[in-house]
Amino acid sequence: MTTRQTVPNNMDAFWMPFTANRQFKKAPRLFVEADGMYYTTDDGRQVLDGTSGLWCCNAGHRRPKIVEAIAKQASLLDYAPAFQMGHPKVFELAARLVSLMPPGLDHVFFTNSGSESVETALKIALAYQRQRGEASRTRLIGRERGYHGVNFGGLSVGGIASNRKFFGTLLAGVDHIRHTHDLARNAFTRGQPAYGAEFADDLERLVALHDASTIAAVIVEPVAGSTGVLIPPKGYLERLRAICDRHGILLIYDEVITGFGRLGAPFAVDYYGVMPDIVTTAKGLTNGVIPMGAVFVKKEIHDAFMTGPEHMIELFHGYTYSGNPVAAAAALGTLDTYAEDGLLTRAADLSSYWEDSLHALKDLPHVIDIRNTGLIGAIELEPIPGQPTKRAFSAFLKAFEDGLLIRTTGDIIALSPPLIISKSEIDQLFAKLGAVLRSLE
Ligand SMILES: Cc1ncc(COP(=O)(O)O)c(C=O)c1O
Numbered sequence: 001m002t003t004r005q006t007v008p009n010n011m012d013a014f015w016m017p018f019t020a021n022r023q024f025k026k027a028p029r030l031f032v033e034a035d036g037m038y039y040t041t042d043d044g045r046q047v048l049d050g051t052s053g054l055w056c057c058n059a060g061h062r063r064p065k066i067v068e069a070i071a072k073q074a075s076l077l078d079y080a081p082a083f084q085m086g087h088p089k090v091f092e093l094a095a096r097l098v099s100l101m102p103p104g105l106d107h108v109f110f111t112n113s114g115s116e117s118v119e120t121a122l123k124i125a126l127a128y129q130r131q132r133g134e135a136s137r138t139r140l141i142g143r144e145r146g147y148h149g150v151n152f153g154g155l156s157v158g159g160i161a162s163n164r165k166f167f168g169t170l171l172a173g174v175d176h177i178r179h180t181h182d183l184a185r186n187a188f189t190r191g192q193p194a195y196g197a198e199f200a201d202d203l204e205r206l207v208a209l210h211d212a213s214t215i216a217a218v219i220v221e222p223v224a225g226s227t228g229v230l231i232p233p234k235g236y237l238e239r240l241r242a243i244c245d246r247h248g249i250l251l252i253y254d255e256v257i258t259g260f261g262r263l264g265a266p267f268a269v270d271y272y273g274v275m276p277d278i279v280t281t282a283k284g285l286t287n288g289v290i291p292m293g294a295v296f297v298k299k300e301i302h303d304a305f306m307t308g309p310e311h312m313i314e315l316f317h318g319y320t321y322s323g324n325p326v327a328a329a330a331a332l333g334t335l336d337t338y339a340e341d342g343l344l345t346r347a348a349d350l351s352s353y354w355e356d357s358l359h360a361l362k363d364l365p366h367v368i369d370i371r372n373t374g375l376i377g378a379i380e381l382e383p384i385p386g387q388p389t390k391r392a393f394s395a396f397l398k399a400f401e402d403g404l405l406i407r408t409t410g411d412i413i414a415l416s417p418p419l420i421i422s423k424s425e426i427d428q429l430f431a432k433l434g435a436v437l438r439s440l441e
Pocket residue numbers: 112113114115116118147148149150221225226254255256257282283
């Protein structure tokens with residue numbers, strides 16, 4: 001073990017993202033090391049990672065192949081210009097990534113985060129419609145309770161009021177279909193809810209309102225993560241796909257959390273067997289170690305741009321760090337680790353054990369719903385009257401004290417442990433969480 005860092009003397013300067021800064025700085029929670037399934041805090045405690053960091057460390061922490069790949073690449077080629085130049089690793093990575101996807105989604109555009117992947121996907125969708133002679137299709141459709149990152153496009157198609165309300169009018173010409181959460185009919189469902197395929201028909205309402213000729217694309221998370229794990233009802237994605245096909249609308253899956261094995265298949269595309277036209281990813285792509293995202297597009301979308309004089313840039317979009325060599329090496333090290341440990345499908349083997357252990361908390365105080373898919377679980381709590389989010393936040397603080405990292409959103413606890421978790425660690429996770437729930441006011 002290396003020398004432990006202490007709490008920094010001055011915590012004032014860092015304005016922390018999506019954090020209750022004043023509360024945090026009064027009682028800081030600091031991690032200084034991580035290994036496998038555990039974080040180590042600055043005061044030397046072990047904390048079981050119930051959330052893969054932020055849904056990103058799918059292979060667990062400090063994996064040697066990833067660490068070595070980064071060190072080796074940084075000492076060989078640290079950076080190469082992303083525009084008009086290339087380096088071998090990024091081509092190798094793109095080829096490997098498309099080989100994980102069903103045939104058809106065979107081109108990849110690299111970004112540096114989930115938010116940038118979303119912006120990229122929305123821009124490609126708009127540009128493609130124009131490219132194929134449908135320039136009037138400028139409207140983007142999102143979904144209530146969707147989370148697509150924090151940049152203006154993603155915020156605009158996103159459906160979380162607290163994220164949107166501070167930032168003006170956002171992107172023009174965006175609309176939203178309704179969300180799929182239906183506690184009255186679907187509470188305590190295991191896997192896909194039975195009711196709610198018809199929520200997809202809300203897209204027909206927007207087509208009737210705006211006309212299909214104005215709509216470029218619809219973006220949804222196959223499983224909405226950040227708003228508390230909303231699993232698509234049976235038949236929902238199929239119906240959404242059919243409506244998109246009927247009206248020439250592109251379907252974008254935001255797989256920033258479902259990508260790379262979370263559901264028990266490499267991607268939600270495989271798991272649900274419904275093909276989108278564009279897929280956004282990030283997080284698990286590099287196991288969270290180095291920022292990187294990837295947007296997969298169908299061949300016909302990519303090919304629509306490959307026209308005109310060959311010396312001309314085909315798509316006026318990209319980032320200084322698109323396909324950065326060190327990030328590409330981290331991603332290759334990650335894919336090697338996933339392959340070696342069978343992690344892209346391991347959640348399928350564990351999911352029934354996970355499901356039974358999670359649903360065993362059903363009768364604990366304040367629990368109004370439990371839902372799960374793959375290695376994802378959610379426990380929805382009855383909010384304290386007049387103090388929404390407080391009960392779940394107390395659970396988060398208590399769990400951390402007791403050596404368990406969970407994530408909360410509103411009054412929902414979301415769980416998404418590394419895909420390396422063992423059955424005994426699943427037992428440990430739910431024993432700790434059960435004790436936390438019993439202790440809540
Ligand atoms: C579905 C989805 N899209 C986009 C994002 C944004 O990713 P990032 O925070 O890397 O920008 C997230 C992050 O949680 C996400 O869950």
